[in-house]
Amino acid sequence: MSRDAPTNGLDGRLIERCxxxxxxxxxxxxxxVDVLHFSNTVIELFENGADYVHITDERGEEPAFKAERPEARIGGATTPAYEPEPGYDFFNSPSFVQDLDVEGRPVSMxxxxxxxxxxxxxxxVDPASEVYxxxxxxxxxxxxxLRGNGRTTYLVSAGSRGDVAIEDHVGATLISRALDGIPLATAEREVFRRQVKVAKGPGYAQKNELRRRDVCEYALAFDSRAVVPRLADDSLVDAARPETEHAAD
Structure with a gap:
């Protein structure tokens, strides 16, 4: 590599687990970065018109949010049959929320x-920081x-219940490479796709049709969305939308 060749700044940016x-x-x-499946569910909620996505401190607080905002949609855990738990409208699945009416509505999850x-x-984080x-x-x-705003970017792989999650590292790597202007070679893209596909086990994408779609139609759809979720107070808004469209309270 020549002295002037670009280098990937991932090592200085990555936080490997929550x-x-x-x-x-x-x-x-x-x-x-939580590729399977929180990040992609949030992205698809905005893609389908959600007003904002409130993030609770603890699971179980979402019904109280809906009690104050009856028009809201709330997300919880899944049943063994891949349905939302009673009282909830959806669970963490970018595929499942495609049939959810969220246009113009707040969401809590x-x-x-x-x-x-x-x-x-x-x-x-301090008030001068931003969370995406x-x-x-x-x-x-x-x-x-984020590029060119003069601040340091930190990529936080959420991990999986305290363990490192390879699919989150892939997502973080893609963001870091894009920040540094280093495009993926075809072979690299295929390696990363394979890592995401088998990250939760070689048979994960075949265990259920919904999960197959979550992986193959969403997690593997690299750079398919322009949504940029940003934390504003206790809710995520889409920073790619005009500010006048945000209504988070």
Missing amino acids: EEIPAEPPTGDYVV TSSNGGRTVARLRAV VGSTMNAGAVADH
Whole structure:
């Protein structure tokens, strides 16, 4: 490599798990990456017209949000039959929310990994910092939004219940490469796609039709979305929309 060749800044940007977020993080832009499936569900909620996505501190707080806003849609856990738990409208699945009426509506949700990471950052970052949600699907859009703003970007792989999650590292790598202007070679793209597809086990994408779609039609759809979820107070808004369209309270 020549002295002037671009280098990937991932090593200086990556926080490998939610549990490694510092107690007093430095000022910067923090991008939460939870590819399977929180990030992609949030992206698709905005893609389908959600007004904003409120992130609860704990699972179980969503019904209270809906009680105050009857028009809201709320997300919870899934049953073994891949249906939302009673009282909830959806669960973490970009495929499932395609049939959910969210146009112009607020949404409330969390998850054990990505949602928890957003809530953790919300509690500890200073007011000058920003928190975003990224994935394989919107890596280029997030990078375009952040590039050149003069602040350090930190890519936070949410992980899986305390363990490192390879699919989150793939998402973080795509964002980092886009920030540095280093395009993926064809062979690299195929390696990354294969890593995401088998990240939760070689048979994960075949265990259920919904999960197959979550992986193959969404997680593997690199750079297919222009949505840029950004935390505003306790809710995510789409920073790619005109500010007049945001109505988060």
